């Protein structure tokens with residue numbers, strides 16, 4: 001279990017504990033976090049679960065996978081540093097305390 005903080009574009013913060021074998025997306029969707037439609041349910045097919053990972057967490061979270069990075073670039077025309085698809089971030093105890101920022105617009 002890990003505690004994850006979701007930061008809205010207006011700075012509003014929501015903090016939730018993960019369940020077993022959840023991704024960051026699933027934690028957020030389970031709590032109806034705004035700006036996180038996650039339309040494909042985690043199938044790596046929609047790019048509507050994007051989050052920005054603060055620089056201090058990027059080493060622990062890791063970079064996007066190949067298909068994930070391509071999907072972000074297709075949606076945005078670029079690959080902003082720290083941008084990830086939250087359905088591809090598996091929560092582990094190593095991510096306890098993670099903060100992710102929700103973008104204004106999803107892909």
Ligand code: FES
Nearest residue numbers: 040042046047087
């Ligand atoms: S939920 Fe669709 S790509 Fe993450």
